[in-house]
Amino acid sequence: MDNMVNLTLAELSGLSNRVLTANGMAADHAQAIAEVIVAGQRDECQSHGIYRLIVCVNTLRNGKVVRDAKPELIDVSPALVRVDAKFGYSQLAFQMGSKVLVQKARQVGIAALAINHCFHFSALWPEVEYLAGEGLAALAMTPSHSWVAPAGGTKPLFGTNPIAFAWPRPGRFPYVFDFATSAIARGDIELHRRAGKTIPLDWAVDATGQPTDDPAAAMRGAMMTFGGHKGSALCAMVELLAGPLIGDLTSAGSTAYDQGVGATPCHGELILAFNPSMFSSGNSDDDLQRAEALFGGIVDQGARLPSQRRFDARLRSEANGVEVPRQLLADVLALIPG
Amino acid sequence: MDNMVNLTLAELSGLSNRVLTANGMAADHAQAIAEVIVAGQRDECQSHGIYRLIVCVNTLRNGKVVRDAKPELIDVSPALVRVDAKFGYSQLAFQMGSKVLVQKARQVGIAALAINHCFHFSALWPEVEYLAGEGLAALAMTPSHSWVAPAGGTKPLFGTNPIAFAWPRPGRFPYVFDFATSAIARGDIELHRRAGKTIPLDWAVDATGQPTDDPAAAMRGAMMTFGGHKGSALCAMVELLAGPLIGDLTSAGSTAYDQGVGATPCHGELILAFNPSMFSSGNSDDDLQRAEALFGGIVDQGARLPSQRRFDARLRSEANGVEVPRQLLADVLALIPG
Incomplete structure (x- = not known):
């Protein structure tokens, strides 16, 4: 049996909405979150795609997040x-605030x-790409949970603290980066653990402060x-x-x-x-040409x-749908209460 | 004979002003530049101290910089x-613009x-430290000359492109960083060359794209x-x-x-x-405590x-003056026309 399942982006969106609303998420939040999950899977960012539904439902079930929060x-x-x-989750707050930010x-x-008091689990590139689409350069950042040691230390203090940036390129995909300021994203260590793989020694130390190739030990260390x-x-x-x-x-x-409780930050x-x-100073076209x-x-x-x-994957996914591991899909479907 | 000479900060300021005005720099520019050179030497940032007078006078002599520019x-x-x-040089422009920025x-x-059309050779930390002294957080950046290859390439394209950041800490030195986004500052490679030292292999490639430990080859490569x-x-x-x-x-x-001509960028x-x-959201004292x-x-x-x-060095220098290599001081004094 093939280990991968092909889904259209519409199917992925429907599945994401279904899983979230079946776990008590308000429809407007579910739709906003489904959009970023579909975007992540579409761009083959495995740690920000359908896998995040598991994280999201776990956070819903442990009662930390307000499922129908009305951002102010x-x-x-x-x-x-x-x-x-x-x-509540951050997506609706971003949708509301970003329109005013653009103006x-x-x-x-x-x-x-500034978005306050949000549960944040998505990549930042969908947000800076939106702003680039409005002709703006954009810079975004968030803390997370204290998983990362400062240079010269071995104890968790900082988050994985992503920084994302976008520069508008009319008629083309924007110049975009989005990276954790940790050596690697937390989700990548978790994916290694799920896959039974070791990790490079410069990603983390264990709880005693020694470099480790064991993803589980890394997640207990820094x-x-x-x-x-x-x-x-x-x-x-x-x-x-x-x-x-x-x-x-x-x-x-x-x-x-x-x-x-292990909820999303x-x-x-x-x-x-x-x-x-x-x-x-007035020659905006010349400036964009200098960037090009x-x-x-x-x-x-x-x-x-x-x-x-990511953009190459986007073009492929929009034409052919996405390939999802059968086991991951089964884990996600199991989130829908019987 | 001792290879080092001790100078007070006042002597250093007088010397810097003298060297600059003797080479045709307008007095207001010379004073503004002397301040950052004294600050660099005081904090034992060797590549941004008295050594920069050589770079500065070289740029003056090659005719690129406007010695009495009036910033607008x-x-x-x-x-x-x-x-x-x-x-003109950037310091007067910063002094003029930063007051309005603070307001x-x-x-x-x-x-x-935004400062435009400036010759820039100083570190950025004096600028972000000034803003932190006004109770503000600050972020500063500049390009330089195209000396640095992008990741995955071997040809010079980017500058050393420093980023500096400061966070205000009332009653204490601010949290400040200022670093080149290159592996090392250009000035540090030049100081290795002057000292006849090799450089680490991950700092640069030579003109053929191969890693090099020769600072001169690095400066011709990327x-x-x-x-x-x-x-x-x-x-x-x-x-x-x-x-x-x-x-x-x-x-x-x-x-x-x-x-x-080899002028400052x-x-x-x-x-x-x-x-x-x-x-x-109103609890500014709580927020500063969270930063602490x-x-x-x-x-x-x-x-x-x-x-x-740097702050440790500052306290030492303010108490005891600075130690300057005798040869460097001789090179600087030689900049004063006879």
Whole structure:
């Protein structure tokens, strides 16, 4: 029997909505979450695709998340909007706040969206790609749970703290990156554990502070940051800007709030949007051409643009649907109460 | 004979001013530049201290920089200010623009300062530290010359593209980092060359694309970014945000503008300022305490805060003056025309 199952994107969307609403999620939240799960599976980001339904339902069942939260928007200033997600998932809060963020960035050149009190489990690239689609450059970041040791240490303190960035390229996929400031995403270690694979020794230390190739020992110990002390410094910056700056929790605070139930992190998110046509001194087309020359200089020497693999997968999935491991699909279907 | 010479900070300031004005620099520019050179030497950042006078005078002599440029401030929006440095050094432009940046960040929560058409050779930490001293978080970045290959490539395209960040800590030195997104600062390779030392093999490739431990070969080849594809992506982000976004040159554009004379890069700089008391939902003191708990979590496990070595040096230098290599001092004194 083939180990993989082919699903259309519509089937994937229906399945995701079904699993979420069957577990008590309000329909508007379920739809918003299904969209990012479909996008993740479509782009073959395995740790942000259908697998996340398991994480999501687990968080629903342990009672931490408000299943029908109504996000509240606070228009703080001409450059700043805040959305209180009221302890629901982040997607609806982003949908509400991002429209105002776009308006503000168009009007004053730079603007920030702070989302507070949200449960966040999705990749950040869908959000910065949305903003790039509106002609803006965008930078987004969140803390997570305290799983990562600072450079020079061995004890968990920081989150995996992703940073995502997008630059608009009219008529083309945007320039986009989205990476954990940890050596690897937490979900990738979990996928190794599920697959019975070892992990590289520079990803994590065990609970005694020694490097380990055992994903289960890594998850009980501390992950490392990428890029040594520089990556560690950036990881701390994400803690500060998407935590105390916006009046929300650090990763350690999120872990404490979790009280050991293993829910998705509950914290804040910071998203910045930049309007090139207001920042530049008037020759916006020339500026975009200068950016295109930069991308050409990368590709022409045989290097890749970030997200290129994801965009290739997107084109394949939109034509042919997605391939999902049969066991993973069975695990997801088992989430629907009988 | 002792190879080191002790100078007071006042002597260092006088010497820097003398060298610069003797080479035709306007007095206001010379004073602003002397301040950052003294700060660099005081903090024992060897590549941003008195050594930079050699770089600075070389740039003056090759005629690229406008020695008495009058920066022009353009108040773009409630969140955005631009300063056209008119092809002078960046320090006066920063002094002019940063005061307006602080006002805007206080009023609307987040604000940006774009400096255009400046020659930039100083570290970024004096700038973000100034903003932290005003109670703001700050993020600054610039491109440089195209010396660095993207991950997966071997040809120079990016600059060393520093990113600096500061977080205010009332009554203490701020949390500050300032690092090149290249594996190492260009100045550190040059200092190795001057000292006749080899460099680690992961800093650079030679002109044929092979890893090299020869600093001179590295400077003719291409430097690497830090942190693999993640560092490379950040390096590209700096190109975009401090280049095309603000209507200014990429590092490749700056190299082309230089026409091979070897001057300091001519380009733009982007500085963002964040006002914690407007971003947070009102409990700003709690938020600052949450940040302090994060710093405690770093230090308590034996890891260091970035810039700690620099702050230790600062306290030493303020008490005892600075130690400068006798040969370097002779090279600097030789810059004063007879």
